[in-house]
Amino acid sequence: MTLTIDTRFFLTHFLADSEELRRRTKERLIQLKKVGGIVPTIVLHEVYNFVCQHVGKDVAEMRVKSILGEEFRIVELNTSIAINSARLKCSNIY
Helix, strand or coil, X not given: CCCECCHHHHXXXXXXXXHHHHHHHXXXXXXXXXXXXXXXXXXXXXXXXXXXXXXXXXXXXXXXXXXXXXXXXXXXXXXXXXHHHHHHHHHCCC
């Protein structure tokens, strides 16, 4: 099963309010790279938009570039990916 990485995960990682949370999301990122996690293009939009509004454009650029620099496959959102992502959110996998 390919795992979809959603906006909430990246925002939790980037805006972690504790070292423990940052450590856990970092470990999860490593696992997601190993299994070939995918990032829908809409996630790039949502992360950029949220970070830009709350922290600023420069930080938004940096965060999106960091996502693009990872070993994730960036894909167009489709029905299968949308449902898979919703299932992950529902299961509280993070």
